Amino acid sequence: MRKVRSIEVEQLEKIFQVKKKQAGLAGSLKSLIKPHYTGKAAVEGITFSVDQGETVAFLGPNGAGKSTTIKMLTGILHPTSGKAEVLGCCPWTERSKLAYRIGSVFGQKSQLWYHLPPLDTFELMSRIYELRREDYKKRRDNLIERFELGPYLHTPVRKLSLGERMRCEIAASLIHRPQALFLDEPTIGLDAVVKQRIRELILEMNREEGTTIFLTSHDAGDVEKLCDRAIVINHGGLVFDGRVDFMKQQFLTHKTVQLLLEDDPGHMALEGVEVLSRDGSRLTLSVDTGLTTIESVLSALMASHRIVDMTVQDPPMEDIITRMYGTFRAKEAVM
Amino acid sequence: MLMADDKLHKGHAGISEHDQPGKLKRLLRFTAASWRLNLAGAMEFRFSFLLTVGSMIVNNIVWIIFWGMYFKRFPVLNGWTLQDVMMMWAAASGGFGIMSVFFGNATRLANLIATGQLDVYLAQPKPVLLNVLISRMSVSAIGDLLFAIFIFVGFGDVSPVGIVKFTAALLISGMIFIFFCVIAGCLSFWLGNTDGLSFQLFNALLVFATYPTAIFKGFGRLVLFTVIPAGFISSMPVSFIRELDLPFLYGALGMTALLCAGGILLFYRGLRRYTSGNMMGLRR
Incomplete structure (x- = not known):
């Protein structure tokens, strides 16, 4: 197909x-008389494509150019150069035409009316997207049921919790049944349970309606639970584009080894091994696979201790992303 | 190579009728829905709403008392009577009221641009300028609008012709206010945060629109009919409502058209320079 x-x-x-x-004030006065401007490249010649129905995490440290890219793809910003097509439309020249077919959620910028209940915003959205009345009502009721919004429909947005507000926010962005959904930090500030629920709902829309999901997030859980593919940018340039599993492998420089030994090993100094925690004979080690191998670490341990139990794990996605961003910063420091 | 796969994309079962005839009707429905929500939002705080509207009416009445006292001592001011001054107030506060009630973001445009708060409107498929302008309603300005109507009923010519003339004066005054503020706000696209400057320009228009044009001569008068077109609002009572001065009417209509075209052009040109921002925002 x-x-x-x-x-x-x-x-x-x-x-x-x-x-x-x-x-200082002197600097301000100088700047007032003779302002000095420099060009700062927020996005530097990136190239990629996304298929309909894909779930893509657009990652990068703060200031990498993620939000700028999303804003260009949704027609909010005009680029300095380059081309883009979203659903066959150029976002900045066919902004209005495209907007009927995409949805966007900016975690820090709400489209809900602060003093009014979400139901009123849904009504306005139906007018903004020019929805057929019957279709709108069906869609609205369906989203209310899926997102479990019933109890909050008549409560002013200002009185909703952040999690409730975000559910309403995403439902509002889906009211016109968009083909692609752009989410900029959709789970920012939410607790673990609410995050999980929001991820499930987004994934459900992706599976049932084939909605393309393109999201930026600093939350490893969003990437791991929601996305098949990751695009990583740093300083405006593309540094990785591939499956989330591959990203894990590429930036996975450490493994976590949990050990239960028969006796307390005392001081331990092995190359490439960091003791993360210890409780008597129970140890958690971080093994740098670039410096040593799991096999040699285990051999060294088995030479002097008896291993009762052992597990080897990949570190959580959170650590992989932290290490990935750390690698970028270390490279910058060297340059 | 980029591939325009429009046919394939159109296969998606959308529920929007945006590509069907009746575009204007749907745009009007959207505008009405936005105004309805603004009003509903304003009325969320009932007591504050009534107090704000009421205090603005009282504020305007103070000025009426002042002018009433003045005309008691000097019945005519450079050919202007008390009735003319009252109708000038009606035209100015009515025009200001129309702008602030129905297009309430006009005076906040500079700030919205400079702080990157146009994102939400740009992500929606509606004319951005209209969407921005109608997304806010000033509650106190409802008092100004009601005040204009009360003044008209009390001092104006409440005949069918009088009503038509007064309505036209209000609309022209409203359009001048709206698009003058749009132009002043658009400076932010080029000059950075011009919140203060834009407010000063708007304030100048408002202040000069509430003084009889007859007291200004020479260069001052020229400014009032060009750079700060308050003269087209303040002259309404004598040059349009009392007697129909055709050159004045053409001038007022021409200025209105010029401001509209200039405002729209500047805004959409400016949008290309819009830099967004990372300020958190909620719609109020």
Whole structure:
């Protein structure tokens, strides 16, 4: 079956003009008389494509250019150069046409009316997206049921918890049945249970309606539970594009080894091994697989101790992302 | 190579009728829905709502008392009577009221641009400028609008012709206010945060629109009919409502059209320079 391209990006670039100012009042006065601008590349010639129905995590440390890219793909920002097509439309020249077919959730910018109940915002959304009344009512009721919004429908948004508000936010962005959903930090500030529920709901829409999901997040759980593919950018450039499993392998430089020994091993100094925790004869080690192998660590231990129990695990996604961003920073420090 | 796969994308069963005839009707429905929600939002705090509207009416009445006292001592001011001054107030506060009630974000545009708060509107498939402008309602300005109507009923010509003339004056005044503020707000696209400057320009328009044009001569008068077009609002009572001065009417209509076209053009040109931002935002 032929795959339909949902997003296609070619050499997309965005340079912001940033005013450089020295600190203090004197700096401000100098800047007022003779302002000095420098070009800061937020996105530097990235190229990638996403098929319809894919779930893609768009990752990178703060300031990497994630939000800028999403804003260009949703027609909010005009790029400095490059091309992009989303659902066959150029986002910045066919913004309105495209907006009928995509949904967007900006975790930090709400489209709900703060003093009014979510139901009122849904009604306005139906007018914004020009939905047929009967279709709108069916869709609204379906989303209310799925997102379990019944109890909050008539409560002003200002009185909802962050989790309740975010569920309403995502439901509002799905009201017109978009083909692609762009989410910028959708789970920011939410507790673990609410995060999980929101991930399930997004995934459900992806599976049942084939909605393309393109999200940025700093939450490892969002990436692991929600996305098949990851695109990683740093300083505006693409540094990884592949399956989430492959990303794990590429940036997986450590393994976690949990050991239960027969006796307390005392001081332990092995190359490439860091003791993460110890409780008598129970140890948790982090093994740097670039410096040593699990086999040699275990051999060294077995030479002097008897192993009662042992598990070898990949570190959680959180650690992989932390290490990945750490690697970027270390490379920058060297350059 | 980029591939426009429009046919394949259109296969998706959308529930929007945006590509069907009746676009204008649906745009009006959206506008009405937005106004309805603004009003509903304002009325969420009933007591504050009534107090704000009421205090704005009282505020305007103070000015009426002042002018009443003035005209008791000097019945005519450069050809202007008390009735003219009252109708000038009606035109100015009515125009301001129309802008602030129905297009309440006009005076906040500079701030919205500079702080990157246009994102939500840009992500929606509606004309951005209209969507931004109608997304807020100033509660106190309802008082200004009601005040204009009370003044008209008390001092104006409440005949069918009088009502038509007054309505036209209000609409012209409203349009001048809206698009002058849009132009002033759009400066933010080029100059950074012009919140203060835009407010000063709006304030100048508002202040000069509430003084009889007859007291200004020479360069001052030229400014009031060009750079700060308050003269087209403040002259309404004598040059349009009392007697129909055709050159004035053409001038007012021309200025309104110019401001509309200029405002829309500047806004959409400016959008290309919009840089967004990371400020957190909620719609109020």
